[in-house]
Amino acid sequence: MKVLVVGANGKVARHFADQVKEHPTIAEKAVIRSEEQLAFFKDRKIETVLLDIINNSIEEFSVAMKDVDAVVFSAGAGGKGLDKTIMVDLDGAIKIMTAAQQAEVKRFVMVSTFKTGRKEISREIKANSSLAPYTIAKNYADEWLKNRTDLDWTIIHPGSLTDEKGTGKITLADSLTKELEKAFISREDVATVILAVLENPNTIGKEFEIITGETPINTALESYK
Numbered sequence: 429m430k431v432l433v434v435g436a437n438g439k440v441a442r443h444f445a446d447q448v449k450e451h452p453t454i455a456e457k458a459v460i461r462s463e464e465q466l467a468f469f470k471d472r473k474i475e476t477v478l479l480d481i482i483n484n485s486i487e488e489f490s491v492a493m494k495d496v497d498a499v500v501f502s503a504g505a506g507g508k509g510l511d512k513t514i515m516v517d518l519d520g521a522i523k524i525m526t527a528a529q530q531a532e533v534k535r536f537v538m539v540s541t542f543k544t545g546r547k548e549i550s551r552e553i554k555a556n557s558s559l560a561p562y563t564i565a566k567n568y569a570d571e572w573l574k575n576r577t578d579l580d581w582t583i584i585h586p587g588s589l590t591d592e593k594g595t596g597k598i599t600l601a602d603s604l605t606k607e608l609e610k611a612f613i614s615r616e617d618v619a620t621v622i623l624a625v626l627e628n629p630n631t632i633g634k635e636f637e638i639i640t641g642e643t644p645i646n647t648a649l650e651s652y653k
Contacts, residue, residue: 454626481520
């Protein structure tokens with residue numbers, strides 16, 4: 429399986445690159461925005477393609493997907509303003525979904541934010557939270573993926589991200605039926621979850637929250653119904 433990773437130079441996706449570089453059956457094709465980002469992937473013998481989620485077209489991304497079997501969307505504006513949030517986390521995400529459909533790539537893994545949905549949006553608006561635009565953008569990107577595409581999707585909702593070493597263990601819950609209290613998870617463990625999701629087709633059509641916990645990642649995903 430070859431996987432196109434959008435947002436490949438982000439901290440989570442860099443951990444993913446380190447994990448997938450010697451994987452026996454999964455290979456990465458990394459989307460990078462500039463030549464300055466190339467060295468990290470070249471050192472790991474990972475294929476790259478130079479594209480920008482804002483400025484390049486759906487058709488250009490679709491061409492880049494012609495030789496891949498799955499897409500991972502791990503991009504984010506990173507708090508760089510409302511305009512970038514809309515262009516990356518909402519419109520950018522939908523551009524990538526549309527490109528995947530055009531390229532007939534069915535498998536799509538979305539790395540979202542921890543809490544989405546009307547309840548969370550309302551809470552953040554009432555609290556005058558600076559995160560509200562980001563949550564709104566992520567929410568409607570997720571909804572588009574679920575309801576406006578025919579992709580084989582999985583949506584991952586990680587807790588607050590840390591740079592701690594991964595434990596390989598998580599707590600997982602269906603955010604629609606059992607919400608987790610917000611807690612932390614390492615970026616390394618989120619990357620491990622992404623890889624495990626690609627290895628576990630039973631995660632297709634599933635959406636879940638993850639935080640650091642006591643259950644090994646593969647066990648948590650394999651037992652998730």
